[in-house]
Amino acid sequence: MKTSYPKADIKVLLLEGVSQSAVEVFRRAGYSQIEFHEKSLPEAELKARIAEAHIVGIRSRSHLTADVLEQARRLIAVGCFCIGTNQVDLETARQQGVPVFNAPYSNTRSVAELVIAEAIMLLRGIPQKNALCHRGGWTKSAAGSFEVRDKVLGIVGYGHIGTQVGVLAESLGMRVIFHDIETKLSLGNARAAGSLDDLLERADVVTLHVPETPATKLMIGATELAKMRKGAALINASRGTVVDIDALAAALRTGHVAGAAVDVFPLEPKGNDDPFVSPLVGMDNVILTPHIGGSTLEAQDNIGIEVASKLVRYSDNGSTLSAVNFPEVTLPEHPNSRRLLHIHRNVPGVLSRINELFSAGNINIDAQFLQTDSQVGYVVIDVSADEAQAGALKDRLAAIPGTLRSRVLY
Numbered sequence: 009m010k011t012s013y014p015k016a017d018i019k020v021l022l023l024e025g026v027s028q029s030a031v032e033v034f035r036r037a038g039y040s041q042i043e044f045h046e047k048s049l050p051e052a053e054l055k056a057r058i059a060e061a062h063i064v065g066i067r068s069r070s071h072l073t074a075d076v077l078e079q080a081r082r083l084i085a086v087g088c089f090c091i092g093t094n095q096v097d098l099e100t101a102r103q104q105g106v107p108v109f110n111a112p113y114s115n116t117r118s119v120a121e122l123v124i125a126e127a128i129m130l131l132r133g134i135p136q137k138n139a140l141c142h143r144g145g146w147t148k149s150a151a152g153s154f155e156v157r158d159k160v161l162g163i164v165g166y167g168h169i170g171t172q173v174g175v176l177a178e179s180l181g182m183r184v185i186f187h188d189i190e191t192k193l194s195l196g197n198a199r200a201a202g203s204l205d206d207l208l209e210r211a212d213v214v215t216l217h218v219p220e221t222p223a224t225k226l227m228i229g230a231t232e233l234a235k236m237r238k239g240a241a242l243i244n245a246s247r248g249t250v251v252d253i254d255a256l257a258a259a260l261r262t263g264h265v266a267g268a269a270v271d272v273f274p275l276e277p278k279g280n281d282d283p284f285v286s287p288l289v290g291m292d293n294v295i296l297t298p299h300i301g302g303s304t305l306e307a308q309d310n311i312g313i314e315v316a317s318k319l320v321r322y323s324d325n326g327s328t329l330s331a332v333n334f335p336e337v338t339l340p341e342h343p344n345s346r347r348l349l350h351i352h353r354n355v356p357g358v359l360s361r362i363n364e365l366f367s368a369g370n371i372n373i374d375a376q377f378l379q380t381d382s383q384v385g386y387v388v389i390d391v392s393a394d395e396a397q398a399g400a401l402k403d404r405l406a407a408i409p410g411t412l413r414s415r416v417l418y
């Protein structure tokens with residue numbers, strides 16, 4: 009399908025070393041202007057690069073704040089090549105008519121496997137034994153070393169990752185309890201805890217799988233850590249903002265929390281050459297990993313394909329299925345029509361103004377698709393019109409009050 013804006017002119021900016029599988033998807037779809045960076049960019053450079061870009065792909069380290077997005081005058085879509093989308097100001101993007109896509113499941117299994125491995129390591133006291141061996145020490149002892157079988161795993165956030173962790177844990181004979189703000193279907197023999205406090209008081213290992221939201225910010229602080237069973241372990245592979253890291257360090261020092269595995273931090277280095285600083289550094293009873301819960305070759309490959317395909321589909325066809333901040337439409341191809349897109353503030357009267365415009369111009373609408381959310385309306389109109397008519401229609405659509413974007417797609 010030939011798009012009205014030549015693909016050769018569409019600039020794709022890919023940051024943070026997203027998988028080459030994404031580059032392949034863009035190339036195969038006919039996009040040739042692909043700028044690839046292994047790292048996230050410093051803010052000033054990010055602003056300069058995003059000002060030129062039509063499509064931007066990031067992972068968790070690039071922060072697309074309102075300030076950054078304001079520079080993005082040509083931007084049509086953002087791809088988060090990960091699960092979390094908290095690094096993007098989704099509301100600003102929506103108000104700019106820019107859909108944001110992510111990969112909601114592609115690294116779920118990778119995170120779940122790591123968490124299970126860490127639960128076993130922590131209950132066996134392996135981090136301390138490993139650290140001592142590296143220093144030439146030897147502690148051949150069963151003291152403080154337990155099987156996971158029959159132990160209680162407390163999962164906070166029983167979503168895609170939390171449920172997978174629960175299923176894998178049960179296959180090892182663990183007893184699974186969970187806490188979620190939503191009512192969730194229990195898988196296997198897992199049971200909802202009465203409350204977060206109830207979970208903390210009962211679990212031998214607590215593992216966190218909530219998103220970053222205002223409600224989850226510092227949800228595990230000194231008070232919650234004190235409620236955990238003495239000698240229990242904590243795993244955080246969710247977001248660094250969820251745990252008060254200084255309070256965790258204090259609880260680990262006293263031994264109230266026997267061990268921890270932490271993959272995400274309130275402050276993470278921008279790239280692999282930057283220093284990592286944390287109060288947990290140097291503690292033998294802590295497994296520290298550099299935000300790699302979802303970083304397996306399988307997951308990154310799948311994420312590259314999934315997110316790049318969503319971006320290509322939006323750019324080529326207008327479909328917004330699984331956008332996280334935007335009305336979702338799945339569109340058929342109508343190669344014999346011209347396709348116009350209109351993104352507007354969801355205020356009364358816009359649709360009738362659009363339709364008046366077509367009837368006044370005596371232009372036949374072959375198909376029309378409308379989806380709205382509380383803030384934004386997205387209309388796709390397939391019409392029988394020639395190129396000049398479509399261009400004129402686009403300009404008139406752009407003049408309708410409340411318009412955020414209008415485009416002739418093909």
Ligand SMILES: NC(=O)c1ccc[n+]([C@@H]2O[C@H](COP(=O)([O-])OP(=O)(O)OC[C@H]3O[C@@H](n4cnc5c(N)ncnc54)[C@H](O)[C@@H]3O)[C@@H](O)[C@H]2O)c1
Pocket residue numbers: 091092112115116119164165166167168169170187188189190217218219220221223224245246247271272299300301302303
């Ligand atoms: N370490 C990594 O590399 C890595 C990889 C993938 C995802 N993540 C993080 O893990 C998070 C969870 O991923 P997911 O795919 O399971 O997400 P999900 O949306 O499927 O599940 C999150 C669950 O948390 C629940 N929840 C939200 N707020 C809560 C609260 N205040 N208290 C209790 N429960 C709450 C939700 O209802 C939902 O069931 C992601 O948002 C991301 O931040 C990290």
Ligand SMILES: O=C(O)CC[C@@H](O)C(=O)O
Pocket residue numbers: 067068069089090091092093115302
């Ligand atoms: O790849 C990343 O940078 C983030 C991974 C993970 O935290 C996610 O949200 O999917």
